[in-house]
Amino acid sequence: MGRGAASSSSSSFESSSYPSVSGESSFPQRKRDLSTDLRLGLSISTSQQDNPSTPSEQLMDWPPSKPVPRKALDSEENEYCSSTLFVKVYMEGIQIGRKLNLLAHDGYHDLIQTLDQMFNTNILWPEMDVENSAHCHVLTYEDKEGDWLIVGDVPWEMFLPSVRRLKITRADSL
Amino acid sequence: MNYFPDEVLEHIFDFVTSQRDRNSVSQVCKPWYKIESSSRQKVFVGNCYAISPERVIERFPGLKSITLKGKPHFADFNLVPPDWGGFVYPWIEAFARNNLGLEELKLKRMIISDECLELISRSFANFKSLVLVSCEGFSTDGLAAIASNCSFLRELDLQENDVEDHRGHWLSCFPDTCTSLVSLNFACLKGDVNLAALERLVARSPNLRSLRLNHAVPLDILQKILMRAPHLVDLGVGSYVHDPDSETYNKLVTALQKCKSVRSLSGFLEAAPQCLSAFHLICPNLTSLNLSYAPGIHGTELRKLIRHCRKLQRLWILDCIGDEGLEVVASTCKDLQEIRVFPSDPFVGNAAVTEVGLVALSSGCPKLHSILYFCQQMTNAALITVAKNRPNFTRFRLCILDPTKPDAVTNQPLDEGFGAIVHSCKGLRRLSMSGRLTDKVFLYIGMYAEQLEMISIAFAGDTDKGMQYLLNGCKKLRKLEIRDCPFGNAALLMDVGKYETMRSLWMSSCNVTLGGCKSLAKKMPMLNVEIINETDQMDISADDRQKAEKMFLYRTLAGRRKDAPEFVWTL
Numbered sequence: 253m254g255r256g257a258a259s260s261s262s263s264s265f266e267s268s269s270y271p272s273v274s275g276e277s278s279f280p281q282r283k284r285d286l287s288t289d290l291r292l293g294l295s296i297s298t299s300q301q302d303n304p305s306t307p308s309e310q311l312m313d314w315p316p317s318k319p320v321p322r323k324a325l326d327s328e329e330n331e332y333c334s335s336t337l338f339v340k341v342y343m344e345g346i347q348i349g350r351k352l353n354l355l356a357h358d359g360y361h362d363l364i365q366t367l368d369q370m371f372n373t374n375i376l377w378p379e380m381d382v383e384n385s386a387h388c389h390v391l392t393y394e395d396k397e398g399d400w401l402i403v404g405d406v407p408w409e410m411f412l413p414s415v416r417r418l419k420i421t422r423a424d425s426l
Numbered sequence: 427m428n429y430f431p432d433e434v435l436e437h438i439f440d441f442v443t444s445q446r447d448r449n450s451v452s453q454v455c456k457p458w459y460k461i462e463s464s465s466r467q468k469v470f471v472g473n474c475y476a477i478s479p480e481r482v483i484e485r486f487p488g489l490k491s492i493t494l495k496g497k498p499h500f501a502d503f504n505l506v507p508p509d510w511g512g513f514v515y516p517w518i519e520a521f522a523r524n525n526l527g528l529e530e531l532k533l534k535r536m537i538i539s540d541e542c543l544e545l546i547s548r549s550f551a552n553f554k555s556l557v558l559v560s561c562e563g564f565s566t567d568g569l570a571a572i573a574s575n576c577s578f579l580r581e582l583d584l585q586e587n588d589v590e591d592h593r594g595h596w597l598s599c600f601p602d603t604c605t606s607l608v609s610l611n612f613a614c615l616k617g618d619v620n621l622a623a624l625e626r627l628v629a630r631s632p633n634l635r636s637l638r639l640n641h642a643v644p645l646d647i648l649q650k651i652l653m654r655a656p657h658l659v660d661l662g663v664g665s666y667v668h669d670p671d672s673e674t675y676n677k678l679v680t681a682l683q684k685c686k687s688v689r690s691l692s693g694f695l696e697a698a699p700q701c702l703s704a705f706h707l708i709c710p711n712l713t714s715l716n717l718s719y720a721p722g723i724h725g726t727e728l729r730k731l732i733r734h735c736r737k738l739q740r741l742w743i744l745d746c747i748g749d750e751g752l753e754v755v756a757s758t759c760k761d762l763q764e765i766r767v768f769p770s771d772p773f774v775g776n777a778a779v780t781e782v783g784l785v786a787l788s789s790g791c792p793k794l795h796s797i798l799y800f801c802q803q804m805t806n807a808a809l810i811t812v813a814k815n816r817p818n819f820t821r822f823r824l825c826i827l828d829p830t831k832p833d834a835v836t837n838q839p840l841d842e843g844f845g846a847i848v849h850s851c852k853g854l855r856r857l858s859m860s861g862r863l864t865d866k867v868f869l870y871i872g873m874y875a876e877q878l879e880m881i882s883i884a885f886a887g888d889t890d891k892g893m894q895y896l897l898n899g900c901k902k903l904r905k906l907e908i909r910d911c912p913f914g915n916a917a918l919l920m921d922v923g924k925y926e927t928m929r930s931l932w933m934s935s936c937n938v939t940l941g942g943c944k945s946l947a948k949k950m951p952m953l954n955v956e957i958i959n960e961t962d963q964m965d966i967s968a969d970d971r972q973k974a975e976k977m978f979l980y981r982t983l984a985g986r987r988k989d990a991p992e993f994v995w996t997l
Contacts, residue, residue: 315800315825316503316884317769318560318586358726396672409703414672 341418343371343389354415359408367391367420376423377404388423432457436465445470467491472929474512474536475954478984479520491530491555492517498932498978499882500907501535502560505934505976507960509991512536513563515545516989522549530555530581537561543568547575555581565590566615573599580633581609591617598623607631611638613662613693618642629654635687638662641695646674652681660714661685663693679704692716692742694723702727709734713761716742718768729754739763739793744770745778745800752783756790764796769827778827781808781834788815795853796821803834804861809843813850822847823858829885832862839863845870848878858882868892872899880905893917897924907932915942922949930980941970943977947997954986955979955997 342349350370357363364375376388391403395414403411403418430438439462442448452462467490469482474494483489496512514536521528528550538561546553553576566589572582573596597620600607607627612619619642628634628651635658639648643664652658688708694717702723712735717723723731724746732738732751738759745767747755755762765787767779779801785808787794795818804826832839840861848854848871855877859867863886871878872895879902887893893913896906897920906928914937925931925946940957947955958976986996 313504314829314884315769315827316500316882317800317825318502407703409706410672410675413675 337412339415339417341367341370341420343373343420344422352418354412360404360411363403364391367418371420373420375420389420390423392419392421393417394419432461435461439465443468464488468530469493471495473980473982474514474517475984475987476929476980476982479517481983483520483524483526487526489521489526490528491532492528493532493534494536495534496536498535498907498930499905500909500932500934505909506978507958507991507993508562510958510994511987511989511991513989514538515542518542518545518549526550527552529553530557532557532559533561534559535561537563538568539563540565540568540571544571544575547571552578554578555583557581557583557585558587559585560587562588566592566596566617570596570599573597573604574601577601577604578606579604580606582607583609583611583636584614585611587614589615591615593617595620597627600627602630605630606633608633609636609660610634611636611662613638613640613664613695615640615642621647625650625654631655634658636660636690638693639664641665645678649674649678649681652678652685656681656684657687658685659687660690661688661692663691663695665696666694666720675704679707682707686711688712690714690716692719694720696722702731706731706734710736713737714740716740718742718744718766720744721746721770724748724751733758735759737761740765742766742768744768746770747779747783749779749783749786752779753786753790756786759791761793762787762791763793764821765791765794766798767800768798769800769825778802781805784808784824785811785815788812793818795819798823798825798858800825800827802827803831804840804843805833805835806838806840806843806846807833807835809840810846813843813846817850818853819847819851820853821856822851822854823856823882824860825858826860829860830862839866841867841870845874848875853877856880859886860884864888865892865895868895872896875900877902879903881907883908883911885910887911887913890914890917890920894920897921903927904929906930908934908936910935912937914938915945918942919946919949922946925950925953925979926981928981930978932976932978933974934976936973938974938977939970940972940974943974943979944970944997946979952981952983953979954982956990957995957997959993959995 337354338351339354340349341352352366352370354363357366360377364377367373367375371389373389376390392400393403393411394400394416396416400419435458439448439451442451445468448462448466452459463485465488466486467488469486469489469491470493471477471482472495474496482492494514494517496514497506497510500506501510512535514533515538522545528546529552531546531553532555538558543564546556556572556579564587569582569589572579600623610627619640621643624643625647628637634655637651637655637658637660639662641664643651645666648663652661682704685708689711691705691708691712691714709731715735715738717728721744724744728743728747729751732754736758739761741755741759741762741764743751743766747767752767755765767783769778779799781801781804784797784799784801784804787797788811794816797819798821801824804824833843840859841864844859844863844867848857854875857871857875857878858881865888868887868891871881878900881896881900881903890913892911893908894917897903897917903924909932913933918933918938919942943955943957947953956978957974958978960975990996
């Protein structure tokens with residue numbers, strides 16, 4: 253374990269027992285000899301040499317935190333998306349739909365941006381200027397009860413558990 | 427004071443509640459000792475092997491409430507074999523035999539059997555409170571006995587115990603006449619519970635203020651329970667399922683709107699973040715939040731939640747909150763006193779927090795005095811800044827996931843950083859360190875850490891001097907635990923009298939030898955020097971030059987313990 257005094261001999265000792273250090277030289281044999289020499293020369297007791305194969309990544313019982321059931325950890329995809337909520341999205345007039353992970357979005361604004369890009373359109377949103385409403389679309393969703401509603405009326409957090417799928421319809425067809 | 431009759435003195439002593447103060451009172455003079463001892467109701471025994479139950483009963487015949495601690499702290503991290511000891515049965519048996527009116531029992535790191543729980547339930551008619559922390563040896567059958575027989579039970583609090591779960595029926599054992607429950611915590615139970623029985627129990631417990639559920643209690647039951655217990659102050663949410671239907675969710679929101687008293691929130695075992703916003707309603711009043719069992723709550727959802735918690739005093743979370751999340755904490759939680767950041771994935775270096783989060787907390791939270799911080803890396807500069815920002819730390823525990831990692835920027839040992847902490851934080855009582863550390867840090871600690879009572883050290887130091895500086899300097903040291911440090915017999919034997927002023931010393935994977943330990947045991951008969959021998963290679967007559975892989979010593983008035991298993995030798 254690398255706790256020797258900060259001297260050059262200890263650093264080479266470390267590099268021989270920590271495989272991750274970039275001393276992966278083309279002379280593995282020489283490295284082995286070096287570590288043997290050091291092991292003979294150092295006055296570190298035998299018990300610390302008991303586990304020469306224990307690399308730093310596999311320290312026993314470290315870190316000192318109590319084992320806790322962490323079931324959900326395995327299903328993580330990435331740091332910001334521990335679970336997913338994929339819903340189907342259809343645009344009026346197009347038979348083939350897309351799928352979108354709602355949980356990867358911060359809120360309605362984020363969602364609209366993604367959909368705008370995905371379907372190459374402008375989805376109407378209350379704050380927007382309604383100049384060319386003929387060419388705009390409106391976002392609707394089907395909720396758990398089977399009703400179709402305009403997206404954006406309820407807080408994002410209440411929207412998420414109730415949405416089943418999305419539909420982008422032409423603004424003038426409403 | 428000599429002219430006051432005993433009853434008056436006793437009445438005055440009633441106002442002295444802290445254990446330490448009562449100990450001081452009892453040492454003033456003989457009459458005070460007698461009165462204090464006969465009137466003390468609450469007793470704290472920090473090491474169950476330091477004194478025999480008979481002696482405690484003899485001194486405190488009025489004992490009603492006792493706290494007992496068993497295994498050494500490092501048992502939490504698998505360093506102590508399970509049968510090492512800490513059996514509570516002899517204590518309960520002695521209390522029962524002497525007809526003590528025991529009402530409260532709190533155990534930490536002890537072994538308690540079902541038979542023992544049954545004995546408690548049958549022997550003490552007024553038994554009111556059972557708190558078990560990090561204990562083992564019992565099953566839900568023992569809990570059933572407590573539920574069935576303790577008619578005036580107010581508190582059943584199970585924290586992080588290893589309980590053999592025989593499923594559900596113990597909850598149904600609370601009789602219909604039991605309406606006295608104030609606190610019920612079964613979050614650590616792994617099995618199912620009888621949900622109908624739980625609902626009925628909550629319905630007939632008007633004084634219930636603290637309820638912590640296990641993972642087997644789903645959202646729709648939670649909502650029903652909350653409707654029946656709107657006066658809850660402390661809530662531990664059980665399972666927080668992925669995809670509740672909107673009706674249940676809405677009912678939950680309604681129920682939470684009624685819970686205006688909740689100040690402490692925990693649980694979220696198996697949590698998914700979708701419905702977290704329902705809890706935004708109670709966040710503004712929260713003083714305590716524990717999300718350390720909820721790896722599914724992080725990133726934006728977590729930050730959003732935190733932003734609502736302006737009154738938070740205590741926060742326990744996982745390191746997937748990230749430095750960014752900690753900055754949100756620092757800017758939102760101005761009343762924060764204690765924070766614990768636990769590792770979410772001990773073996774991976776991606777997520778986690780760094781010195782950035784720590785500095786943010788130290789600068790943003792003026793009342794912060796207690797921290798446990800598992801992090802990816804640290805720097806001296808950060809620690810020095812933290813020390814300057816926050817001289818009011820009383821507990822400072824830092825754990826770097828790579829335990830010998832030096833300063834992440836300069837590659838120097840972290841001596842200066844920790845030195846700054848102990849120098850600046852004059853009231854520091856507890857310290858844990860990690861990272862690359864030389865003897866120098868111990869010199870600083872010995873010089874400056876005058877109030878230090880407990881210190882945990884791992885993979886630190888170069889020579890015996892390190893430990894010597896520590897033992898020499900820290901006058902108030904009570905508990906010292908060391909693992910994987912190059913300290914040997916010279917350090918161990920430098921000041922043997924010191925150990926009688928301390929509760930205990932743990933040393934594992936250090937350089938002390940069997941001979942050194944034997945020598946210490948010989949010089950100090952009032953200490954139990956135990957060697958935990960887990961390999962077959964050693965036996966007691968072995969070469970004294972062999973390393974003592976694990977040594978645990980403690981002062982005691984009870985002599986060597988009779989319940990030590992084979993692999994534990996008391997020298």
